[in-house]
Amino acid sequence: MARIIVITSGKGGVGKTTTAAALAMGLAQRGSRTAVIDFDVGLRNLDLIMGCERRVVYDFVNVINHEANLNQALIRDKRCDNLYVLPASQTRDKDALTKEGVGRVLDELSQGFDFIVCDSPAGIEHGATMAMYYADDAVVVTNPEVSSVRDSDRMLGILASKSRRAESNEEPIREFLLLTRYDATRVDNGEMLSVKDVQDILSLNLLGVIPESKAVLNASNAGVPVILDRESDAGLAYGDAVGRYLGEDLPHRFVNAEKKGFFSRLFGG
Amino acid sequence: MAVNSRSSGGEASPAFELKAAGFTLPIIRLLDGNMEAVAEQLGVKVEQAPDFFRNAPVVIDLTVYPDGAGEVEFPSLVGLLRGYGMIPFGVRGGTKAQNVAAEGMELAILGDAFIRSPKPAGGAANQSVSGGADPGAGGQDPGHGSTINGTLVTRPVRSGQRVYAAGGDLSVIASVSSGAEVMADGNIHCYGPLRGRALAGARGNTEARIFCSDLQAELVSVAGHYRVSENIPADLRGVPVQVYLDQKILRIEKI
Numbered sequence: 001m002a003r004i005i006v007i008t009s010g011k012g013g014v015g016k017t018t019t020a021a022a023l024a025m026g027l028a029q030r031g032s033r034t035a036v037i038d039f040d041v042g043l044r045n046l047d048l049i050m051g052c053e054r055r056v057v058y059d060f061v062n063v064i065n066h067e068a069n070l071n072q073a074l075i076r077d078k079r080c081d082n083l084y085v086l087p088a089s090q091t092r093d094k095d096a097l098t099k100e101g102v103g104r105v106l107d108e109l110s111q112g113f114d115f116i117v118c119d120s121p122a123g124i125e126h127g128a129t130m131a132m133y134y135a136d137d138a139v140v141v142t143n144p145e146v147s148s149v150r151d152s153d154r155m156l157g158i159l160a161s162k163s164r165r166a167e168s169n170e171e172p173i174r175e176f177l178l179l180t181r182y183d184a185t186r187v188d189n190g191e192m193l194s195v196k197d198v199q200d201i202l203s204l205n206l207l208g209v210i211p212e213s214k215a216v217l218n219a220s221n222a223g224v225p226v227i228l229d230r231e232s233d234a235g236l237a238y239g240d241a242v243g244r245y246l247g248e249d250l251p252h253r254f255v256n257a258e259k260k261g262f263f264s265r266l267f268g269g
Numbered sequence: 270m271a272v273n274s275r276s277s278g279g280e281a282s283p284a285f286e287l288k289a290a291g292f293t294l295p296i297i298r299l300l301d302g303n304m305e306a307v308a309e310q311l312g313v314k315v316e317q318a319p320d321f322f323r324n325a326p327v328v329i330d331l332t333v334y335p336d337g338a339g340e341v342e343f344p345s346l347v348g349l350l351r352g353y354g355m356i357p358f359g360v361r362g363g364t365k366a367q368n369v370a371a372e373g374m375e376l377a378i379l380g381d382a383f384i385r386s387p388k389p390a391g392g393a394a395n396q397s398v399s400g401g402a403d404p405g406a407g408g409q410d411p412g413h414g415s416t417i418n419g420t421l422v423t424r425p426v427r428s429g430q431r432v433y434a435a436g437g438d439l440s441v442i443a444s445v446s447s448g449a450e451v452m453a454d455g456n457i458h459c460y461g462p463l464r465g466r467a468l469a470g471a472r473g474n475t476e477a478r479i480f481c482s483d484l485q486a487e488l489v490s491v492a493g494h495y496r497v498s499e500n501i502p503a504d505l506r507g508v509p510v511q512v513y514l515d516q517k518i519l520r521i522e523k524i
Contacts, residue, residue, distance in 0.1 A: 150428050153446045157427030201464075203425065203444065 002035075002110040007137035008159075010151030012122030014143045015180040018216055019112050019238075020119035021049045022227040023139065026242030028083035029227075032114035035074065037086040037105075039131035041096055044088035050077065050083050051223025061089040064101035070108055079228065084113075094127035106134050122156055137174045137245075138151050139207060143181045144193040149151035149201055152177075154203070177204035178241060183258035184211045195255055208241030210234050211254040293435075297350070298330040302338035304345045315353045322324075323354040328379060329371075332362030341367055343374045366519065419455065424453060426465065433471070447487055466490075469512070479512040480524070494519045 007020040017040075024036035038046035041061060047053040052075045058068035064156070070086075086105075089096065109116050121133035132138060138159050142152040159167060159173050166173075179198060186192040195209060215232030219225065227242070229235035233254050240250045241265035301307065315322050327350060331341065341363075349356045359377035360368065368378050396436050419438035426432055426441060428448030433439075439453035442460045449465035451457055457469045459481035470477030470492035477491055484506055491514045505521050512521050 043402065060422075084367065150446075150448055153428040154448065156425075157430040157446075157449070160427065200462075201446065 002113040002116045003137060004106060004110075004135050005115060005137045005139060006120055006132040006142060007117060007139050008120040008128060008132055008155050009122065009141040009148070009153040010124055010128075011143070011148045014141050014148055015210070015216070016122070016141050017045045017049050017119050018220065018226060019139065019141050019178060019210075020046060020117050020181065021225040021237040022235075023242055023245070024083060024115070024117040025077075025080060025225040026145050026227050026239060027115050027117070028077070028080045029245075030242065030246065031082065033082050033112065034107050034115045034117065035084045035086060035113045036117040036119065037109075038088035038119050039097065039127055040119065041088045041092050041127060042090065042123065044090050046119050047075075047087040048125065048223060049220050050085050050225065052077070052087070053223070056087045059087045059089040060105070061092045061096045063105055064096065064098065068134045070105065094121070094125070094130070097127060097130040099130065099133065102130050103134060123155060129158065129162060130154075132159055132163055132173075135159075135173055136165075137176065139176045139245075140202075140204065141180055142198060142202070144179060144183075144187070144195075144198055146193070149193065149198055153202060156204075175204050176204055176207035176245070178207045178210065180210040180269055181212045182209050182254070184255060188257050195252075206252070207244055209252055209255050210237045210241070243245050271371070294326055295330055296328045296330045296361075298332070298434075299334050299341065299346075302334070302341060304349065307346070308349050311349065311353060320352075324356060325354075326356045326358050329357060329360040329376070330362055331360055331364075331367055334367075341370065343370050343376070346472070347374050420453070422451075426463070428465070445486075453477070459483075467499050467512075468495075470514075475514045475517075477513075481512075482509045483507055484510045484521070489519070489521070491519060496521070 005023070007016050007023070009016050020036055020095055024034050028034040036046065036050070037060060038044050039060075040046070047056055054076050058073040060073065062068040063070055063073045074084040074086055077085065094156050106116060118131045118135065121127040140152045140155060142148050146249065156175060159175065163173055165171065177198070179195060182195070189193045196207070211233050213232055213234035215229050215234050216226050219229055226232065227238040237254055240253065243250050275491060299307070306458045329346065334341065347357050357376065359379045360371040362370060363378075371378060418434070420434035421434055422439070422441045423443060425443040426445045426449040428446045431450045432454040433450070434455070436454050437504040438455040438458065439451055440458040440460075441451060444461035445451055445459060445465040445467070447464040450468070451459070451465065452468040452471045454470065454472045454474060454477070456477050457467050457479045459467065459479070462483040462485055463481040463486070464485045466488040467479050467481070467486055468490040469479045473492050475492045479489055479491065484501070486498060486501070488495055489501075489512045490496075491512060494514055494517065496519050502523060505523065509524050510521050512519065513524050514520070
């Protein structure tokens with residue numbers, strides 16, 4: 001049986017798709033068979049971030065509607081044999097996702113995979129609730145600012161009350177916090193919430209802190225999950241987050257502002 | 270939770286399940302022994318909302334029935350209620366003699382605790398009881414169990430969630446997030462940071478109070494008298510306080 005992980009946030013633009021791509025790639029690189037599903041029907045992005053947009057034939061909605069089978073729709077990643085992408089449809093809307101249909105696809109995927117990563121759309125409406133309904137674990141992606149934190153809190157409430165596990169009185173979904181676009185210098189200047197501030201409000205298991213980085217945008221544009229960029233701090237931070245998810249005890253990097261050396265101060269580096 | 274009676278084959282398959290569930294029911298609180306007056310006034314009420322009363326199970330409440338009003342004429346009262354389409358099925362708060370008379374009419378005797386007890390523990394039952402408490406907009410029950418006269422919440426109450434302890438106190442031993450709402454007919458005790466809204470005495474009990482160890486609330490209210498965070502002095506924020514009504518004035522003081 002696969003473990004189903006939903007990447008969610010409530011708020012848009014915080015880095016859900018980036019995170020879904022990075023975590024899925026990270027898990028696959030460590031040898032787990034991983035599928036990543038784009039639930040953002042009508043506004044699909046995951047295929048771009050994964051760099052497989054030119055290979056999409058069938059999509060998630062086709063599989064739900066029995067117009068294609070799963071093997072036809074799954075796209076194998078060219079960089080990692082363990083990773084498959086199930087893209088969203090761009091021409092439908094989110095009502096195409098039915099609870100039964102999603103459940104059937106996830107069931108079928110569960111047979112052959114270790115992890116299923118569900119990339120949730122923004123908002124708390126149908127698409128987002130479908131993405132989280134069957135989840136075993138949830139990664140709540142949050143930016144260090146108040147509106148994102150409140151939306152994440154709202155999403156956590158929904159996870160606790162409207163998921164399959166909540167409805168059938170099973171063990172609740174495991175919830176993890178992933179803080180993205182973190183800028184330690186701005187935190188020190190009091191312009192941004194700190195890790196501690198966010199944890200005071202959400203009190204969650206901290207999966208990782210991803211620093212604000214130019215590498216993320218570059219990676220998105222290039223269609224390469226940022227975790228593959230071993231030169232960038234964001235890529236390394238995602239690598240750590242995958243390790244922590246798998247139970248490794250790793251110290252949090254990039255949480256404190258770097259002390260600038262004499263030369264970099266001198267030359268404005 | 271479906272009842273399994275139709276499952277095919279096998280003698281072992283259960284024909285029924287025994288479950289406990291709580292219901293919110295209309296109560297007819299009898300204030301007068303004069304059945305003609307009751308009939309007349311009830312007629313007016315039923316005319317206003319015939320659908321509400323049609324086939325509605327009702328409980329006859331005798332807690333405030335005046336001693337000097339003579340015996341309750343159960344046969345005519347039951348006949349009257351049935352005539353208006355209601356289904357009287359029990360009484361509560363009566364004296365021994367009244368209870369005997371009620372049993373004679375095959376009415377159930379309901380203890381006060383039976384009616385007043387808050388939502389029972391257990392997911393499915395909870396969902397069905399919460400009714401008007403806005404389940405659509407955000408759900409409920411963050412680790413929610415009921416004690417004898419109160420409700421205990423052990424998990425954080427998240428933004429958008431509402432918890433309502435009907436008929437008793439509410440104790441929260443986790444945080445109440447901003448945008449969340451906790452309500453109780455009795456007192457509210459909050460042992461984590463209280464950042465959302467807290468409304469004690471939701472049904473008008475002016476004796477209800479709010480106790481919290483870390484007040485950062487958006488709004489506090491007792492029996493409808495409220496204060497928003499803008500009007501809570503800074504020195505009362507982030508410290509243990511109690512909130513209560515003193516002569517219709519909402520007071521917040523350190524404890």
